[in-house]
Amino acid sequence: MIDALKQNxxxxxxxxxxxxxxxxxWLPHSPAHAVATDRLGDFAIATGPLDSDLEAIYFLDCLTxxxxxxxxxxxxxxxxxxxxxxxxEDLGVDASKNPRYLLVTGNAILKRNAGPITxxxxxxxxxxLTSGKIAAYAxxxxxxxxxxGVPIFSKLWRIDTMKFxxxxxxxxx
Numbered sequence: 001m002i003d004a005l006k007q008n009x010x011x012x013x014x015x016x017x018x019x020x021x022x023x024x025x026w027l028p029h030s031p032a033h034a035v036a037t038d039r040l041g042d043f044a045i046a047t048g049p050l051d052s053d054l055e056a057i058y059f060l061d062c063l064t065x066x067x068x069x070x071x072x073x074x075x076x077x078x079x080x081x082x083x084x085x086x087x088x089e090d091l092g093v094d095a096s097k098n099p100r101y102l103l104v105t106g107n108a109i110l111k112r113n114a115g116p117i118t119x120x121x122x123x124x125x126x127x128x129l130t131s132g133k134i135a136a137y138a139x140x141x142x143x144x145x146x147x148x149g150v151p152i153f154s155k156l157w158r159i160d161t162m163k164f165x166x167x168x169x170x171x172x173x
Contacts, residue, residue, distance in 0.1 A: 037104050048105030048122030050141045052103045058124045060103045065095065067126060069156060073149065080151040083139050087126045090158050100129040110138060110159070117142050117152075123159060130168070132165025158173055 037046040044060040056069045065088030073080040093099045098110035119138035127134040136159040146153060 023033060037130050044101060044103035046103050046105045046124060048124060050120035050139055053142050056139050060101060060126060062101050067156060075149065083154050083156045085137065085156040085158065087135060090135050091128050091131065091161060093128050095129050097130055102127040115146065119157060132163050133161060135161040
């Protein structure tokens with residue numbers, strides 16, 4: 001009988017499907033989250049989650065230093081909440097020295113006193129390579145306001161800044 005099972009492909013397929021269904025019922029389910037980052041010329045773009053349902057899209061204009069974020073309304077399918085800051089001012093960068101930026105997002109569940117506005121579930125990081133400085137920002141987010149359809153227009157919250165390079169790059173002549 002065991003020899004018959006070894007040779008019966010249908011029996012093995014059925015056993016594999018049954019085992020897979022049993023394992024799927026016992027294993028914890030966790031959603032997959034993906035973020036994206038891209039750059040072309042003087043613009044960088046990235047996405048990052050705000051809560052379990054929505055994410056923000058971030059745009060960095062490398063010429064002006066303007067960092068903006070926008071959120072789609074899940075009911076109207078339009079961008080309705082918008083946020084902004086200027087990284088040149090925040091990082092104290094000399095715009096005449098041709099700053100070079102990197103932009104990336106990451107999960108950041110930042111604890112804060114209870115209130116209607118809290119940091120979103122991700123941070124956006126902007127690094128300026130010639131000065132060796134980096135800044136972290138959060139979207140001031142409110143899931144209750146979002147659920148009621150109230151748009152938020154605000155400045156991005158600067159979480160912190162630091163130097164990641166000890167010695168500055170030499171000026172290029």
